[in-house]
Amino acid sequence: SPVAMGSGAFTLVLALALVASTTLALQCLLSGSWRSDTGCRMVVSFLSKDGSFSGSYLPGPAAGGSEILTSPLEGTQQDAGLVPQPTFSFTVRWQLRDSETARTTAFLGQCYVGTNGEETLHALWLLREAANSPDEDWKATRIGTSVFTRIK
Amino acid sequence: SPVAMGSGAFTLVLALALVASTTLALQCLLSGSWRSDTGCRMVVSFLSKDGSFSGSYLPGPAAGGSEILTSPLEGTQQDAGLVPQPTFSFTVRWQLRDSETARTTAFLGQCYVGTNGEETLHALWLLREAANSPDEDWKATRIGTSVFTRIK
Amino acid sequence: SPVAMGSGAFTLVLALALVASTTLALQCLLSGSWRSDTGCRMVVSFLSKDGSFSGSYLPGPAAGGSEILTSPLEGTQQDAGLVPQPTFSFTVRWQLRDSETARTTAFLGQCYVGTNGEETLHALWLLREAANSPDEDWKATRIGTSVFTRIK
Amino acid sequence: SPVAMGSGAFTLVLALALVASTTLALQCLLSGSWRSDTGCRMVVSFLSKDGSFSGSYLPGPAAGGSEILTSPLEGTQQDAGLVPQPTFSFTVRWQLRDSETARTTAFLGQCYVGTNGEETLHALWLLREAANSPDEDWKATRIGTSVFTRIK
Numbered sequence: 001s002p003v004a005m006g007s008g009a010f011t012l013v014l015a016l017a018l019v020a021s022t023t024l025a026l027q028c029l030l031s032g033s034w035r036s037d038t039g040c041r042m043v044v045s046f047l048s049k050d051g052s053f054s055g056s057y058l059p060g061p062a063a064g065g066s067e068i069l070t071s072p073l074e075g076t077q078q079d080a081g082l083v084p085q086p087t088f089s090f091t092v093r094w095q096l097r098d099s100e101t102a103r104t105t106a107f108l109g110q111c112y113v114g115t116n117g118e119e120t121l122h123a124l125w126l127l128r129e130a131a132n133s134p135d136e137d138w139k140a141t142r143i144g145t146s147v148f149t150r151i152k
Numbered sequence: 153s154p155v156a157m158g159s160g161a162f163t164l165v166l167a168l169a170l171v172a173s174t175t176l177a178l179q180c181l182l183s184g185s186w187r188s189d190t191g192c193r194m195v196v197s198f199l200s201k202d203g204s205f206s207g208s209y210l211p212g213p214a215a216g217g218s219e220i221l222t223s224p225l226e227g228t229q230q231d232a233g234l235v236p237q238p239t240f241s242f243t244v245r246w247q248l249r250d251s252e253t254a255r256t257t258a259f260l261g262q263c264y265v266g267t268n269g270e271e272t273l274h275a276l277w278l279l280r281e282a283a284n285s286p287d288e289d290w291k292a293t294r295i296g297t298s299v300f301t302r303i304k
Numbered sequence: 305s306p307v308a309m310g311s312g313a314f315t316l317v318l319a320l321a322l323v324a325s326t327t328l329a330l331q332c333l334l335s336g337s338w339r340s341d342t343g344c345r346m347v348v349s350f351l352s353k354d355g356s357f358s359g360s361y362l363p364g365p366a367a368g369g370s371e372i373l374t375s376p377l378e379g380t381q382q383d384a385g386l387v388p389q390p391t392f393s394f395t396v397r398w399q400l401r402d403s404e405t406a407r408t409t410a411f412l413g414q415c416y417v418g419t420n421g422e423e424t425l426h427a428l429w430l431l432r433e434a435a436n437s438p439d440e441d442w443k444a445t446r447i448g449t450s451v452f453t454r455i456k
Numbered sequence: 457s458p459v460a461m462g463s464g465a466f467t468l469v470l471a472l473a474l475v476a477s478t479t480l481a482l483q484c485l486l487s488g489s490w491r492s493d494t495g496c497r498m499v500v501s502f503l504s505k506d507g508s509f510s511g512s513y514l515p516g517p518a519a520g521g522s523e524i525l526t527s528p529l530e531g532t533q534q535d536a537g538l539v540p541q542p543t544f545s546f547t548v549r550w551q552l553r554d555s556e557t558a559r560t561t562a563f564l565g566q567c568y569v570g571t572n573g574e575e576t577l578h579a580l581w582l583l584r585e586a587a588n589s590p591d592e593d594w595k596a597t598r599i600g601t602s603v604f605t606r607i608k
Contacts, residue, residue: 108258108278126260143599145449295447297601412562412582430564
């Protein structure tokens, strides 16, 4: 009947609308603002089609806030826009107020999308300070994890 | 006296020549071909003035040689041409013959120059496979070290 | 006045009682039952005066629950009963139903006590499988973090 | 013929002798003295039948030799005397001359036996310093690798 047909069409439109509204949430993109579980903030301001991105990283209070300045980051996410839960990697080159020692952090992680469409970044990182010689290389690297959620 | 002047000038020229001949060795640049302690080969084919570089990574026999294809790498070295023993980071996106699972390795390290001018790269790396969900994230990441020497 | 005295004495007793009831919470001891953020359970059943302890580890559902059996753990906490937030280390030797490959996890962490007296264990771990040869050693080790809270 | 018999018996004795002389080398035991690739020395002085062991660790010159004292270690090797290339784990509690901060290193590795019977220990380690609070936990842990060879 026309009524049933109308009802079917409405259901279809509704389903399409739901799919559309959740598309962004089901396909994680790194672009935007993120907060880490240690209170750091990360802004990914440019994400190119090939998945490479750039942005800046602002350390939290526990990271020695006054010493560390907003620092640039560069990275890549896997198959931007195609893979729903892409892996990613990025590097932060720390800008320090009073230090000559270079510090770099390399993050490697994956963006997961929850059933509610909420995105979470799980990452392991290595933090290295420049050492003077191979003899001192053994103590140059720290390790840890970070979990980021999107700032809305 | 002219003789003394000549001697002084000669000493200066000799000193400059020595500086010039050791400049490359004392100032590590990532560009070129490297072999890891596990038999992998790495070629850094392009190094820009700002320190970013690209190249390719060829796994060794123990890495499952036939499955893994030559894979692209992207990275950055610290203050190219200014710092004698720069830190660096780069990422390899593995090209696998038969696998749909994304694998990425992030290397973080430093180039050391020996007293004989020989360069050595010391790096720690994280290797991540894509996981299906946060529940399986705990087992996604391997860790290890690599030491690279220049292939002449 | 006697009334005031009584009131003062009561306050003192109350204060002492509060101190006593929070003493245990301010001095973290590993003994007891803990749950990890990935759903694993850990029971530290014996803690000796010198800080060494033993117990068992029960993997969660995401760890391949049916394959892994309850596994023994052995470890040490720093200066048991003297340091309020002791560091600790322990090792789990995994008991697997159907596997000949040895797997061991080494945890290294610290017990923190919150302002509410709640204890939390923060740990990094390395998980190693036996490899056949040094050539395959590079892929033998996984890494991650765990956070444990006390099961009451 | 008697000559042939004699020759056969001699071959058998020779074969047995070879087996006997290589038995120890083919079955790695942690007990003894070891030197790391960074110049540290490790002595495993007691190895019990169940695989648990104890000993001491002497840091090398690059580890801040004068500050760090000989430190006790405790660990376990897998299936002592049964598995030819056992995995192992051990923990060093650092004895520091002038520091109140607790430092612990957890090693996790495997003993490999070369075709020449030479034993090599490959290990990854985590080094943790006590932190004041969970906020500072992120920077508490360093990571690296060590390779040990037997001191003869």
